[in-house]
Amino acid sequence: MEKNVLQAISGVAIYPIISIAIFFLFFLGLAVYVLVVNRHHVKTMSQLPLNDDQNSDDQILKYHLNHDVIC
Amino acid sequence: MQAEPLAPASAPRPPLISSAAEQRVETFYYDNRIVRDFGIATVIWGIIGMLVGVLAAFQLARPELNMSTAYTTFGRIRPLHTNAVIFAFVGNGIFTGVYYSLQRLCKTRIYSDMLSKLHFWGWQLIIVSAVATLPLGFTTSKEYAELEWPIDIAITLVWVVFGWNMFGTIAKRRERHLYVGIWFYIATFLTVAVLHIVNSMEIPVGWLKSYSAYAGVQDALVQWWYGHNAVAFFLTTPYLGLMYYFLPKAAGRPVYSYRLSIIHFWSLIFIYIWAGPHHLLYTALPDWAQSLGVAFSVMLIAPSWGGMINGLLTLRGAWDKVREEPVLKFMVVAVTAYGMATFEGPMLSLKNVNAIAHFTDWIVAHVHVGALGWNGFLTFAMLYWLWPRLYRTELYSKKLATTHFWLGTLGILFYAIPMYWAGFTQGLMWKQFNNEGMLQYPNFLETVLQLVPMYYMRGIGGLLYVSGVFLLLYNLYKTAQAGSLLVNEKAQAPALMPAELVEAHQGGHWHRWLERRPFQLAVGATVAILIGGAVEMIPTFLVKSNVPTIASVKPYRPLELQGRDLYIREGCSNCHTQMVRPFRSETERYGEYSKAGEYVYDRPFLWGSKRTGPDLQRVGQKYPNSWHYNHMLDPTSMSPGSIMPPYPWLFEQDIDYRILPSKIKVLRNLGTPYPAGFDQVAVDDARQQARGIVAELKKEDIEVLSDKEIVALIAYLQRLGTDIKVKPEQATAAAQ
Numbered sequence: 001m002e003k004n005v006l007q008a009i010s011g012v013a014i015y016p017i018i019s020i021a022i023f024f025l026f027f028l029g030l031a032v033y034v035l036v037v038n039r040h041h042v043k044t045m046s047q048l049p050l051n052d053d054q055n056s057d058d059q060i061l062k063y064h065l066n067h068d069v070i071c
Numbered sequence: 072m073q074a075e076p077l078a079p080a081s082a083p084r085p086p087l088i089s090s091a092a093e094q095r096v097e098t099f100y101y102d103n104r105i106v107r108d109f110g111i112a113t114v115i116w117g118i119i120g121m122l123v124g125v126l127a128a129f130q131l132a133r134p135e136l137n138m139s140t141a142y143t144t145f146g147r148i149r150p151l152h153t154n155a156v157i158f159a160f161v162g163n164g165i166f167t168g169v170y171y172s173l174q175r176l177c178k179t180r181i182y183s184d185m186l187s188k189l190h191f192w193g194w195q196l197i198i199v200s201a202v203a204t205l206p207l208g209f210t211t212s213k214e215y216a217e218l219e220w221p222i223d224i225a226i227t228l229v230w231v232v233f234g235w236n237m238f239g240t241i242a243k244r245r246e247r248h249l250y251v252g253i254w255f256y257i258a259t260f261l262t263v264a265v266l267h268i269v270n271s272m273e274i275p276v277g278w279l280k281s282y283s284a285y286a287g288v289q290d291a292l293v294q295w296w297y298g299h300n301a302v303a304f305f306l307t308t309p310y311l312g313l314m315y316y317f318l319p320k321a322a323g324r325p326v327y328s329y330r331l332s333i334i335h336f337w338s339l340i341f342i343y344i345w346a347g348p349h350h351l352l353y354t355a356l357p358d359w360a361q362s363l364g365v366a367f368s369v370m371l372i373a374p375s376w377g378g379m380i381n382g383l384l385t386l387r388g389a390w391d392k393v394r395e396e397p398v399l400k401f402m403v404v405a406v407t408a409y410g411m412a413t414f415e416g417p418m419l420s421l422k423n424v425n426a427i428a429h430f431t432d433w434i435v436a437h438v439h440v441g442a443l444g445w446n447g448f449l450t451f452a453m454l455y456w457l458w459p460r461l462y463r464t465e466l467y468s469k470k471l472a473t474t475h476f477w478l479g480t481l482g483i484l485f486y487a488i489p490m491y492w493a494g495f496t497q498g499l500m501w502k503q504f505n506n507e508g509m510l511q512y513p514n515f516l517e518t519v520l521q522l523v524p525m526y527y528m529r530g531i532g533g534l535l536y537v538s539g540v541f542l543l544l545y546n547l548y549k550t551a552q553a554g555s556l557l558v559n560e561k562a563q564a565p566a567l568m569p570a571e572l573v574e575a576h577q578g579g580h581w582h583r584w585l586e587r588r589p590f591q592l593a594v595g596a597t598v599a600i601l602i603g604g605a606v607e608m609i610p611t612f613l614v615k616s617n618v619p620t621i622a623s624v625k626p627y628r629p630l631e632l633q634g635r636d637l638y639i640r641e642g643c644s645n646c647h648t649q650m651v652r653p654f655r656s657e658t659e660r661y662g663e664y665s666k667a668g669e670y671v672y673d674r675p676f677l678w679g680s681k682r683t684g685p686d687l688q689r690v691g692q693k694y695p696n697s698w699h700y701n702h703m704l705d706p707t708s709m710s711p712g713s714i715m716p717p718y719p720w721l722f723e724q725d726i727d728y729r730i731l732p733s734k735i736k737v738l739r740n741l742g743t744p745y746p747a748g749f750d751q752v753a754v755d756d757a758r759q760q761a762r763g764i765v766a767e768l769k770k771e772d773i774e775v776l777s778d779k780e781i782v783a784l785i786a787y788l789q790r791l792g793t794d795i796k797v798k799p800e801q802a803t804a805a806a807q
Contacts (some may be wrong), residue, residue: 010611019606023341030337034330046325048176049316049334 079756095566097245100559103461105187107556109167110461112195114544116163117450120538122156127152128530130716131683132523137716142206144716146642150217151205156442157215159198161306165232166194168313169256171457176245176253176316178564182239186232193229197222208640209279213294213675215301216270217802220281223271228268241589246563249589251332255312255672257589258596260342262304265600270297274295274737277730280636282737287670288355291678292611296347296604303343306441307409310449311339311378314406317453318385321398327384335377340372340596340776344603344795349420352429353652353666354678360607361422363401368420370786373412382406388525397472401452403482408444412437427502430682432522433494436487443483443536451475451543458547462554471546475539489525489532496521497682503658510659515685516710523714618782621668623797626743627790633726633732635789637780638677641718648679649688649791662792669795672743684715689792696764697771699785721781726761728754760786 007016130136130145137144142561174181181187200222204210218226239262241253270293272284286295315332326332348356348364383406386393393399415437419428428434459466466472500518503511512518565673627635638644647727651657653664665688670676694702701708704722706715735750749756761777764785768775775782 012380012610015606019602022602025343027334027338030334031193033514034333037330041328043250043325047246048246049172049252049319050325066123 073313075446078431082089098561098563099180100561102170102181102187102558103556103560104558105181105184105191106167106171106457107461109196110457110547112191113160113163113450113454114547115168116159116198117153117447117538118537118544120152120160120290120399121533121540122367122711123148123152123155125264125530125533125537128526128533131714132526134714137719139719140283141208141641141718141720144718146645147206147208147210149645150210150214150642151202153215154201154205154217155198157301158201161196161310161446161450162194164446164453165259165305165309165313165456166190168317168453169698171271171307172240172258172313172316173240175562176246176250176462177244178562179240179243180242182236186236186239190232190236192228193225193232197225197229200225204279206644210639211281211289211675212639212640212642212644212677213270213271213283214298214680216267216294216297217280220273220275221279223267223273226267227264227271230260230264230663233593234264238589238593245567247567249592250315250334250441251326251329252312252315253589254336254592254596255308255315257593258600259304259335261372261739262308262340262600263342264302265597265604266297266300266304267556268575270294274741276733276737279728280740282734284532284741285676286741287673287676288357288667289608289612290674290676291325291351291354291670292348292360292608293357293710294676295342295350298605299347299350300344300600302441303339303346306446307343307375308340308571310446313453314378314449316381317449317456317669318382318402318406319655320366320394321396321452321456322386324385324389327387328382331377331381331559335374337599339371339374339378341599341603345607346371346420349425350680351678352420352422352425353654354650355665355670357611357667363607365420365422367419371673372414372417374627376410377696378415379406379410379745382409394624395470397476398456399449400454400473400476401455401479404476404483405445405448405452408440408483412445415440426654427498427654429500429652430680431494431496431526432490434552436490436494438491439486440483443479443486445611447536448479451540453480454547458550459554461556462551463557464550464554465544467549467553471542474657475542475546478535478539482532482539485532485535485756486529487532489528493522493525493529496525501660502654506658510525510656515660515682516713519602519683520712521712562758619666619668620671620765621666621795624669624671624794626672626738626745627641628756628760628786629731629735629753629784630726630786630788631790632738632785633728633757634785635677637784638722638787639675643687644677644679645685646679646715647682648682648686650678651686651688657686661686663795666795669792671737674683674738674741674743687788687791691789691791691793695771696768696785696789697773699788700768700773700775700781703784705802721784722775722779724780725778726757726780726783728757731757757783 089218126136126143127145127149130148139217141147170181170187174355185441197218198389204219205217209219211219216223237256241249241257246528273281274284275281283290290298308480315326344365346364348360349368350364352361352365354361364677383403386403387401389399417432418424419437427766455472497518500512500521505511649665651661651663651665658664659727669688698709702710705717731753732750735745740747757775761782764782765777
């Protein structure tokens with residue numbers, strides 16, 4: 001590791017500036033998105049874990065699905 | 072799944088599918104067996120890991136419990152405990168939850184049953200290798216990365232299998248959109264891979280021994296970048312993913328704010344990476360890196376609490392359910408503990424707070440609030456929810472589960488409160504000066520003995536907690552007995568609509584665009600996590616002024632190197648630190664504060680995290696050889712009342728010189744300035760130094776053979792911290 005040692009990284013100040021710019025712009029964009037995103041879409045997404053149950057309208061089928069044992 | 076009506080378009084388009092009935096409905100089966108298997112592994116290893124923890128806890132109160140064997144000393148079993156509860160208990164818990172939820176969120180069976188089996192048995196094999204190697208002293212000493220290099224390779228392979236199975240499942244999905252839980256799983260997979268590979272860079276010197284590719288300050292930074300992000304991406308993000316699935320399921324309502332989950336996901340994974348240096352405050356790590364760590368650690372409150380708020384507020388209006396359901400009780404405490412720990416963590420990252428807390432039991436308390444509260448309780452909640460569904464029957468006893476809940480909660484309290492007390496007590500005692508301006512408690516042991524009653528109580532807390540887990544084991548066993556495992560759970564879902572049809576009318580909002588493209592999401596997440604690591608580590612590695620060299624600091628002599636490896640083998644860094652902080656209370660007690668340049672040849676670094684015993688950075692030449700001889704043979708002979716166990720095997724076992732030449736060669740290749748060909752004469756050099764020590768011991772009326780391990784350890788201890796007292800032949804290379 002010692003072999004690779006530089007005295008200093010010249011013009012290093014640009015890197016933290018780029019970093020903070022990326023950070024700021026990214027989260028600004030994210031904030032904007034979150035405010036304008038379609039309501040219906042958000043509702044659909046939040047329901048995803050609750051939609052695991054089979055989307056069949058057939059009650060009999062539903063019963064069978066919940067009581068099926070297949071090995 | 073109702074699609075939105077198509078707007079009139081000039082170009083002809085294929086007719087839009089307007090109702091679910093017209094879409095082709097596919098039948099498939101979820102794999103429940105793999106979930107059940109991982110669940111069983113979670114419970115078994117949880118009990119084992121916690122019992123080892125209870126043993127370790129009581130060893131600090133009653134040193135006899137070290138049981139006079141090398142395999143059962145605190146220094147050797149503490150890493151066994153941490154590895155077992157993190158990788159075996161939480162690890163299997165993660166896989167249990169991921170395999171269940173991922174299949175259902177993707178509406179498809181897990182990609183490959185073969186990969187599932189490989190993953191499962193591969194992971195258990197890794198745990199067994201940990202159990203086999205750690206008590207035998209095969210360890211790297213780097214926390215939560217103690218497993219030696221062959222096991223590191225195995226971990227990489229098994230992790231790839233897991234990722235393959237996970238991404239394969241995502242690719243086969245029938246639900247186009249990726250629920251937030253899946254992003255957490257993806258981020259976990261990618262980041263753990265990066266962390267493991269980078270921190271495990273080590274050069275083997277033997278079948279079960281290696282040296283870190285990094286040295287000193289750099290090793291410390293890489294280790295704690297890894298260590299903190301192991302907390303973030305193994306203990307937090309996968310469990311947040313599980314929370315986002317199992318909490319809505321258990322509560323029967325969707326998460327409070329999906330928008331919040333988007334913000335909190337991205338900010339969490341970006342910010343967490345930078346927090347690593349908060350483990351290294353007031354050490355020889357460069358100041359700028361410390362400050363970055365502090366700033367980002369404080370910022371971390373926001374995304375973490377985003378998760379907590381989302382979890383708790385999902386239950387708004389359903390608190391009456393919490394009274395009835397043990398699953399929800401566990402979840403509420405889990406999420407609350409998460410919130411507490413993620414507030415405490417940033418507080419501990421403030422330098423003034425850290426000055427008191429670092430190296431004390433306060434940190435241990437903090438860890439266990441998170442581990443017992445968040446990880447433990449969420450795991451229990453998930454298992455109590457899962458088992459009845461896997462076995463198609465009611466939970467055997469809700470009452471027993473509720474009893475478990477109360478036992479566990481009491482356990483957490485009996486653990487955390489005594490440890491807070493112990494932490495404050497010891498931290499403040501170390502800093503106390505009397506009216507004459509001298510240390511009030513110059514004898515370190517005095518600060519330890521104050522804590523013993525707290526250690527007893529903490530052990531009882533652990534016992535309470537693990538007794539609850541026995542109840543869980545019984546409850547799940549009886550549930551399984553009463554029911555029958557639904558090995559393959561039938562499910563139906565429409566085939567995935569062609570992407571062109573969906574995109575055409577849903578528009579191109581970029582985040583939804585991203586949600587439909589898991590691979591691009593993966594790339595985005597990887598970039599986010601790499602930025603923090605790169606910014607902190609690259610300058611530390613490359614810029615000379617960050618690690619100033621000290622001309623008088625020389626490499627370890629071969630015998631001292633052997634001694635250092637014994638220090639690592641016995642797990643001494645679990646109780647002793649080697650980092651004197653720049654406080655007057657420390658310089659009075661230990662000597663000159665530690666400089667970065669003193670550690671340039673330390674592979675791995677041994678700064679330590681906890682002072683159950685005193686700091687050893689300046690122990691060199693402080694006591695005569697005979698003191699060390701007697702102390703290792705029986706610590707109470709030199710320190711009456713000491714809780715350190717004796718190490719009699721060091722006086723019986725011979726120094727193993729076989730891999731010494733290989734060690735010297737590897738260190739030379741890594742940059743340690745041994746002369747060319749030194750590996751050929753290293754053994755002779757070691758023997759010569761050993762004879763010198765034996766001769767000195769003889770003057771103090773102690774007879775010992777020069778090839779016994781104790782001689783090597785004494786050589787190492789007597790070298791520690793002495794280099795800076797040597798007059799340099801020339802001026803220091805770079806002032807700091």
